[in-house]
Amino acid sequence: MPAIIEADHLKKAYRGDVPALAEATFRIEKGEFVTLIGRSGSGKSTLLNILGCLDSPSSGALTLDGEPVNFRDPSLLVSLRRRKIGFVFQQFNLLPYLTAQENIEYPMLFNYREPEVRARAAQELLTCVGLSNRGHHHPSELSGGEQQRVAIARALINNPPIIFADEPTGNLDQKTSEEIFSLMQSIAREKKTTFFIVTHERDFGEYADRSFQLIDGKVTGA
Ligand SMILES: Nc1ncnc2c1ncn2[C@@H]1O[C@H](COP(=O)(O)OP(=O)(O)OP(=O)(O)O)[C@@H](O)[C@H]1O
């Protein structure tokens, strides 16, 4: 079976020759729950943005779900992101004027599905993340942990095989962070979604099938 993520000697230097990612070579299988740990500035977000097709590497190759990624073809990158990838961010990034349910439905708008189909899918996911009765609330009416649950539901709405999360619990307390990790882990098991999660904290290694480290721009433990 092809790997869901195959990184082959990915490297990235930013303009002005800032070396951000020195070496990333690894394979991740479908449904794996992987954490990436590293100090601030070690290149975690740089790697995640490349794997998520939000940024291009300076060299190296990436294959997602059997498809080689052509970083020079913007329309292909958009299509790949839409079909294969969900994102979860540290700051939740929910749209403030939309309700929780509307936020979850939002990425489905681009797939031209009927409103009833969108609403049903969003309600199912609200239940899945434990917020079945909060769909009509706006982000400002939800706690940080609840907002992150909505963001996880939004990332799942188009059924992507891969979720990338960049410090998803960076703004949450320890107990809420554990609840969020446990939720993501149960989703990975139930839906066979692959999770690749960047985190500062080592404590969450126990949730992971595998844990990588990024030291001086090099991925180790892969
Ligand atoms: N757009 C950019 N232009 C130039 N340099 C950048 C850019 N983005 C990041 N860098 C540099 O690349 C290096 C890696 O940054 P990156 O954001 O990937 O680190 P990180 O591990 O995610 O850190 P943090 O834990 O603080 O989020 C840093 O030295 C950073 O200053």
Ligand SMILES: [Mg+2]
């Ligand atoms: Mg970062």
